[in-house]
Amino acid sequence: xxxxxxxxxxxxxxxxxxxxxxxxxxxxxxxxxxxxxxxxxxxxxxxxxxxxxxxxxxxxxxxxxxxxxxxxxxxxxxxxxxxxxxxxxxxxxxxxxxxxxxxxxxxxxxxxxxxxxxxxxxxxxxxxxxxxxxxxxxxxxxxxxxxxxxxxxxxxxxxxxxxxxxxxxxxxxxxxxxxxxxxxxxxxxxxxxxxxxxxxxxxxxxxxxxxxxxxxxxxxxxxxxxx
Amino acid sequence: xxxxxxxxxxxxxxxxxxxxxxxxxxxxxxxxxxxxxxxxxxxxxxxxxxxxxxxxxxxxxxxxxxxxxxxxxxxxxxxxxxxxxxxxxxxxxxxxxxxxxxxxxxxxxxxxxxxxxxxxxxxxxxxxxxxxxxxxxxxxxxxxxxxxxxxxxxxxxxxxxxxxxxxxxxxxxxxxxxxxxxxxxxxxxxxxxxxxxxxxxxxxxxxxxxxxxxxxxxxxxxxxxxxxxxxxxxxxxxxxxxxxxxxxxxxxxxxxxxxxxxxxxxxxxxxxxxxxxxxxxxxxxxxxxxxxxxxxxxxxxxxxxxxxxxxxxxxxxxxxxxxxxxxxxxxxxxxxxxxxxxxxxxxxxxxxxxxxxxxxxxxxxxxxxxxxxxxxxxxxxxxxxxxxxxxxxxxxxxxxxxxxxxxxxxxxxxxxxxxxxxxxxxxxxxxxxxxxxxxxxxxxxxxxxxxxxxxxxxxxxxxxxxxxxxxxxxxxxxxxxxxxxxxxxxxxxx
Numbered sequence: 269x270x271x272x273x274x275x276x277x278x279x280x281x282x283x284x285x286x287x288x289x290x291x292x293x294x295x296x297x298x299x300x301x302x303x304x305x306x307x308x309x310x311x312x313x314x315x316x317x318x319x320x321x322x323x324x325x326x327x328x329x330x331x332x333x334x335x336x337x338x339x340x341x342x343x344x345x346x347x348x349x350x351x352x353x354x355x356x357x358x359x360x361x362x363x364x365x366x367x368x369x370x371x372x373x374x375x376x377x378x379x380x381x382x383x384x385x386x387x388x389x390x391x392x393x394x395x396x397x398x399x400x401x402x403x404x405x406x407x408x409x410x411x412x413x414x415x416x417x418x419x420x421x422x423x424x425x426x427x428x429x430x431x432x433x434x435x436x437x438x439x440x441x442x443x444x445x446x447x448x449x450x451x452x453x454x455x456x457x458x459x460x461x462x463x464x465x466x467x468x469x470x471x472x473x474x475x476x477x478x479x480x481x482x483x484x485x486x487x488x489x490x491x492x493x494x495x
Numbered sequence: 496x497x498x499x500x501x502x503x504x505x506x507x508x509x510x511x512x513x514x515x516x517x518x519x520x521x522x523x524x525x526x527x528x529x530x531x532x533x534x535x536x537x538x539x540x541x542x543x544x545x546x547x548x549x550x551x552x553x554x555x556x557x558x559x560x561x562x563x564x565x566x567x568x569x570x571x572x573x574x575x576x577x578x579x580x581x582x583x584x585x586x587x588x589x590x591x592x593x594x595x596x597x598x599x600x601x602x603x604x605x606x607x608x609x610x611x612x613x614x615x616x617x618x619x620x621x622x623x624x625x626x627x628x629x630x631x632x633x634x635x636x637x638x639x640x641x642x643x644x645x646x647x648x649x650x651x652x653x654x655x656x657x658x659x660x661x662x663x664x665x666x667x668x669x670x671x672x673x674x675x676x677x678x679x680x681x682x683x684x685x686x687x688x689x690x691x692x693x694x695x696x697x698x699x700x701x702x703x704x705x706x707x708x709x710x711x712x713x714x715x716x717x718x719x720x721x722x723x724x725x726x727x728x729x730x731x732x733x734x735x736x737x738x739x740x741x742x743x744x745x746x747x748x749x750x751x752x753x754x755x756x757x758x759x760x761x762x763x764x765x766x767x768x769x770x771x772x773x774x775x776x777x778x779x780x781x782x783x784x785x786x787x788x789x790x791x792x793x794x795x796x797x798x799x800x801x802x803x804x805x806x807x808x809x810x811x812x813x814x815x816x817x818x819x820x821x822x823x824x825x826x827x828x829x830x831x832x833x834x835x836x837x838x839x840x841x842x843x844x845x846x847x848x849x850x851x852x853x854x855x856x857x858x859x860x861x862x863x864x865x866x867x868x869x870x871x872x873x874x875x876x877x878x879x880x881x882x883x884x885x886x887x888x889x890x891x892x893x894x895x896x897x898x899x900x901x902x903x904x905x906x907x908x909x910x911x912x913x914x915x916x917x918x919x920x921x922x923x924x925x926x927x928x929x930x931x932x933x934x935x936x937x938x939x940x941x942x943x944x945x946x947x948x949x950x951x952x953x954x955x956x957x958x959x960x961x962x963x964x965x966x967x968x969x970x971x972x973x974x975x976x977x978x979x980x981x982x983x984x985x986x987x988x989x
Contacts, residue, residue: 354894
């Protein structure tokens, strides 16, 4: 067994919605190895996004320990957590979350700006990433000049820009037709083959089927089955 | 994020909402423009006035007054309060002052307060203009005024020559000072004028019996109401400045105008008359002619003239000092003699003080308008953080720290302030230029300096700095809000 990249032990997260307390994660423990392809499934509101956000350093658990690459994320400063997101994580969102007034290159450059990469290198790396996702001819296009599939490719290029070790994709095909969805999943799978740890949150059993591991969350409780 | 990235992103972001940004900046422009325009007007006016004081030679001048209370006097008002509570400023005292070290000349000055109205002799509109400030002095090189046209007084200009102030001719509707040189003006005195040139009505002859009450009253009224019109040739017009409403004449004439004349019994005549009476009576007694006609009970009246200077001395002695640095020392020495000494220092202090107050008031108005603009910036930035909530989430997901988000929004607000300041200063500068053109055309005839409004570089930089700081302060709260957003919720925000 390869060395665990991501290690969660006893992670609990609750939300208060009105008077009700929602157990988004209830004592979840797991480890993910470098290079794994993990699918997280479960019904809406089951806590799968919370799990992904905690792994991605966007959210912190109420209790429990999250360790990524040997570093405990549950107690670090905002600056360290932000740097972790910047260097290790690439996020891909269902609704792409591209900046409408920025062209493809500028959108992809975003993590590089926060990573204090020089201006020239930013452009070069953003261009390379866009070429890698097959958008070498769409560098100066604004998001509204691109199709849905192309937009998600820009979003993936942005996730790749800082050469992260982990990509977290939250319903990446949710806003695409099945053919475009297939292409995106293929693209992500290729990245995984090149060594990037891939975590996909999905409803789609067809996508879950392709993952090496499938984690199912139900009312904050996690269960796992291997494909 | 690097420093230039913040500027680059801030610029790009504020330009996204063009109309809103333009309106927000416009509010700051109004504030900055008003501050620049008002303060530069104040500075320009202050410099112009101080420059005129310097040019008028006032910096090497000491005015000596008989009254030691000089709090209400300045170098340009003539100092003639009429209260001669102290030492009399006569020719002997003037000679004494003239012997002091550093004093190069002493010029006696008399305020001639006998006039009331003025008009051009050949004018056809029939209007008379208010005219009362006249100074008289013995002309010399030290008394020369800065002239817009014509020439200064010389010692041979005894009577009937006058230099008018630029403001005075302005009131008379004359725009070109050259046009009035050589013309004759008609000066109307105040009622009851009895100086040289006046026709003093002779009291009714009551040697032939007692006069009636009515006659006496009529005579008194005639005397009180009598006005005299005098003519004078305009030989010069002064420049705009501290004494722009004062006319100047030769002391010899001024002294004559101030003289007091009345019909009365000259003591010499009276004595002769009484002797004559006694002789007559003796003769009558010797001749035993009791029924001969009675002699006149009064001698004939003569016009008796009293010189004001002989009585009260001069109003002011104007001293020229060899160097401006010695002025205060000389003034101190003179005050020890029991008289008042006024220097430009007091006048300048008064001017600077009044400008300080004006600047303060205008500064407060500017500060209020900037405060209103700041509220606009807060509003704009709060709107921006709400609109861009999702974007903030994405930035955070991409590795932006809370501090980076906060700084980015602070820079945007600072940018609004900065551009508002830059454009406001330019607008204020432009307004100043336009105002200068108007001022130049309005004052050209008076030979005044045209650069009334000046925008000193430090003022421009201070205003730009101030609006930028206002932007930063106004952006702090919205930026703090943005930085405190939960990234997970921000990404879910619609």
